[in-house]
Amino acid sequence: MWPEKIKPIYDVIVIGSGPGGLAAAIAAKKNGAEDVLIIERDIELGGILVQCIHNGFGVEIFKEDLPGPLYAHRFIQEARSLGIEVLSDTMVLDLTPLRKINAIGKHVGFLELEGRAIVLAMGCRERTRAQIRIPGTRPAGVYTAGTAQRFVNVEGYMPGERFVILGSGDIGMIMARRLTLEGAKVERVLEIMPFLTGLTRNYVQCLLDYNIPLELRHTVSRIMGNYRVEAVEAVEVDEKWNPIPGTEEVIPCDTLLLSVGLIPENELSRKAGVVLDPNTGGPVVDEGMQTSVPGIFAAGNVVHVYDLVDWVTEAGFVAGKSAARYALEIKKAVRRKVRLVSGNNVRYIVPQYLDSESLAESDQSIQFRVVRPVEEKVWVEVTDGEHLITRKLERYVRPGEIVTVKIPQKAYDAVQKADKLVVSVAKSQGDQNA
Amino acid sequence: MPEIRTKIICITCPVGCTLDVTYEDQKVIKVEGNQCRKGIDYAQSEIKDPRRMVTTTVKVIGGLHPLVPVYTSAPIPKPLIFELVKRLREIELQAPVKVGQVILKDFMGTGVDVLAARDMPQAGQKAQTGSG
Numbered sequence: 001m002w003p004e005k006i007k008p009i010y011d012v013i014v015i016g017s018g019p020g021g022l023a024a025a026i027a028a029k030k031n032g033a034e035d036v037l038i039i040e041r042d043i044e045l046g047g048i049l050v051q052c053i054h055n056g057f058g059v060e061i062f063k064e065d066l067p068g069p070l071y072a073h074r075f076i077q078e079a080r081s082l083g084i085e086v087l088s089d090t091m092v093l094d095l096t097p098l099r100k101i102n103a104i105g106k107h108v109g110f111l112e113l114e115g116r117a118i119v120l121a122m123g124c125r126e127r128t129r130a131q132i133r134i135p136g137t138r139p140a141g142v143y144t145a146g147t148a149q150r151f152v153n154v155e156g157y158m159p160g161e162r163f164v165i166l167g168s169g170d171i172g173m174i175m176a177r178r179l180t181l182e183g184a185k186v187e188r189v190l191e192i193m194p195f196l197t198g199l200t201r202n203y204v205q206c207l208l209d210y211n212i213p214l215e216l217r218h219t220v221s222r223i224m225g226n227y228r229v230e231a232v233e234a235v236e237v238d239e240k241w242n243p244i245p246g247t248e249e250v251i252p253c254d255t256l257l258l259s260v261g262l263i264p265e266n267e268l269s270r271k272a273g274v275v276l277d278p279n280t281g282g283p284v285v286d287e288g289m290q291t292s293v294p295g296i297f298a299a300g301n302v303v304h305v306y307d308l309v310d311w312v313t314e315a316g317f318v319a320g321k322s323a324a325r326y327a328l329e330i331k332k333a334v335r336r337k338v339r340l341v342s343g344n345n346v347r348y349i350v351p352q353y354l355d356s357e358s359l360a361e362s363d364q365s366i367q368f369r370v371v372r373p374v375e376e377k378v379w380v381e382v383t384d385g386e387h388l389i390t391r392k393l394e395r396y397v398r399p400g401e402i403v404t405v406k407i408p409q410k411a412y413d414a415v416q417k418a419d420k421l422v423v424s425v426a427k428s429q430g431d432q433n434a
Numbered sequence: 435m436p437e438i439r440t441k442i443i444c445i446t447c448p449v450g451c452t453l454d455v456t457y458e459d460q461k462v463i464k465v466e467g468n469q470c471r472k473g474i475d476y477a478q479s480e481i482k483d484p485r486r487m488v489t490t491t492v493k494v495i496g497g498l499h500p501l502v503p504v505y506t507s508a509p510i511p512k513p514l515i516f517e518l519v520k521r522l523r524e525i526e527l528q529a530p531v532k533v534g535q536v537i538l539k540d541f542m543g544t545g546v547d548v549l550a551a552r553d554m555p556q557a558g559q560k561a562q563t564g565s566g
Contacts, residue, residue: 044498053503053551055487059447067489067505069552073533153491156500181490181519200450204443205486209512308448 006087006111010037011327012320013101013115015092015268018047019309020300021121022075023316024323028119029082031324036084037113039103041091045079046072047123048146049309051153054174056201060310071309087111095272097293116327117295119319120269120283124262124301126171132260134166136223139230145171145259152178160255164232165189166220170198172259177206186210187251190218190234192241199307220256221248229254262305272296280304288322289315295330297323338415340366343383343424347371347399354421359412367404368423370397377428380405384418397425437463442480446472457481485509492522492537494554497529503551504537510546522548529556 011033014025017040029036044050049057052068059065062074079086090105101113126144143151143159149171151157161184165172168191176186189207194217196203207214215234221243222233236247264282266274274283275292282303283291290297299319300312337353349368358364366382374397381391382405389411397403405423407415415421437458444451447470454466455477465477479485487509491501510518518541525537531554538548 050552053489053491053505055489055505056448065446065487067503067551069503070505070533073552153503154499154501156491156493181488181515199448200443200452201445201448204450205445209486 006108006113007035007037008112009114009116010035010085011115011331012036012117012119012323013099013113014038014119014121014299014320015095015101016040016047016121016123016300016302017042017045017086017088018121018123018300019049019072019075019312020123020302020316020319021047021119022072022079023313024119024121024297024299024320025084026075026078026082027317027320028117028324028327029079029084029320031321033117033324033327036082037115038079038084038086039090039092039101040086040088043089045076045086045088051146051150052174053153054178057309060308061313068309075313092268095268095296097273097296099272099295115295116330117297117323118272119316119323120266120274120291120296120298120302121300121316121319122265122268122302124305125265127258127261127263129258132258134220134223136233137225139223139225139228141225141229141255142223143255143257145169145175145257148255148257149175149178152182158182158184160184160229160253162187162253163255163257164220164234164251164253165257165259167191167259167261168193168196168198168203168214168216169259169261170202172257173198173202173206175257175259176212177210180210180212186212187253188212188234189214190220191216192219192237193217219243223256224250229256232256262301264302264304266302269296269298269302274298287318288325289319290322290326295323295326297326338418339420341385341420341422342368343381343422345370345372345374345397345425346423349423354407354415356412356415356418359407359409359415363409364407365404366407366423367402369402370399370425373398374425374427379426379428381424381426382407382411383422383424384414385420385422387414389414389418389421393428394425442477444468444473444476446476453477455481479509484512486512486515488515488518489551490519490522492525492527492550494527494529494531496556497527497531497554498557499554502527502531502554504548505551506541507547507549508545510541510544514542514544517542518548527554529554 012028014021017038049068049072055067057066057071092103094102099115103111126146148159163186220232221235224231231252234249235243283298297319299316306312340349347369382389442453456464460482462478465474489505494502533553535550
């Protein structure tokens with residue numbers, strides 16, 4: 001079911017539907033945003049949780065130990081029940097500092113949208129072989145751990161039979177267990193640092209439980225094989241990560257998985273002019289997760305890579321709440337301005353708009369010129385189109401002389417209700433069409 | 435039987451406390467290093483009857499994806515993990531699959547069921563898109 005009608009402007013548009021985006025959309029809706037839209041490039045909601053079939057999610061938020069898809073399911077259900085609109089299979093191509101979005105989708109074609117507030121929830125991306133510069137040949141069989149995870153858990157392909165995993169991050173260790181359960185042999189997990197980079201519990205339940213050896217202070221110094229990986233050369237490193245000669249070991253395998261870090265995905269943020277922190281790779285944010293561009297917020301791993309999904313969700317709640325508040329402020333700012341309309345015998349009025357809240361502070365004077373001279377007593381009237389709000393007697397009106405009329409503070413309620421203020425000049429006898 | 439002291443890393447939550455466990459004849463006498471009550475239960479279980487949650491996938495015919503993720507309703511004894519995975523590999527489901535659907539009931543008398551971790555709609559249905 002697609003949104004019946006895609007609106008040109010939404011209170012809050014969330015880019016990405018992983019845990020950060022879902023939480024932001026839900027919080028935005030709960031905090032008063034009337035229409036909230038999620039744009040997701042995949043064919044379904046949930047982001048990376050779709051492929052994270054292992055448990056360990058939700059311990060903080062739900063006090064339950066849930067598999068990733070089930071954790072996502074709960075938020076997807078909540079988003080649906082709140083009436084949050086979704087465009088899946090749709091990719092955001094561009095985002096401007098004025099919160100205009102260009103997107104393209106299989107079912108919707110090319111779209112131009114605007115958000116009163118935007119939440120960036122694009123998540124992060126894995127570092128690849130190119131970013132860590134492993135020497136050797138370039139055969140098939142070198143994957144990031146997340147790509148292998150997608151193949152095994154969602155698409156139903158085994159990427160190999162004998163694996164070496166580089167990096168002791170959580171995804172690497174979880175994939176070591178997963179591949180073992182699916183019948184593969186994981187020869188080794190190598191970690192260049194002198195310590196584990198993932199959670200200790202994953203070392204226990206993913207590596208120790210299955211007798212998968214972990215070697216700290218080790219890395220891959222060479223990939224071997226012409227068409228397919230045939231082996232990798234592992235080597236011990238010193239404190240400066242330099243290979244120690246004589247420690248090389250060739251490990252036969254057909255697949256190398258890389259679990260060597262995640263980088264926040266911020267191409268769109270850059271296009272929007274969002275300032276990034278070189279240390280996190282994500283936007284610089286304030287306590288409400290607002291970026292350097294007003295009205296653009298960021299949620300989850302797009303800001304910095306979190307240890308736990310529960311924390312991503314919490315960050316998403318903060319961003320969504322702030323985004324809703326911002327969108328409502330903008331709407332209020334627009335609505336509060338009441339237009340002044342030229343009525344009978346009025347050429348123009350300055351100011352053209354009146355901030356209705358201004359009457360809370362003081363009387364407000366407006367000035368206008370007439371079209372035709374009237375050399376007798378006239379009423380200058382201000383109405384909301386039907387009801388008189390205030391009026392003033394003038395002895396005459398002439399096009400060459402500006403007329404000033406004061407809207408008194410006691411008209412506050414009437415102006416609040418009005419969607420326009422009509423200024424007209426009428427003869428004192430009450431003949432408005434003179 | 436003499437008292438035995440050992441270190442166990444608690445896997446109940448992401449904190450991963452290192453537990454200093456003293457036990458005798460599979461009975462825990464003392465647990466130190468835990469930050470919550472769960473650590474004590476975990477230590478007892480780990481000494482006597484180590485158990486693990488198992489998550490894997492089961493084949494689906496005609497679904498949006500060819501697999502649906504599944505999980506055990508409670509941890510199962512560690513030595514049974516490979517047997518469970520083997521049994522699940524023999525199952526073929528027909529889409530649609532509903533979240534929480536029982537895929538395997540009372541695995542080997544453990545009282546543990548295997549449940550679907552998500553909805554798996556039929557291919558071609560946009561079950562996770564749209565509003566409302």
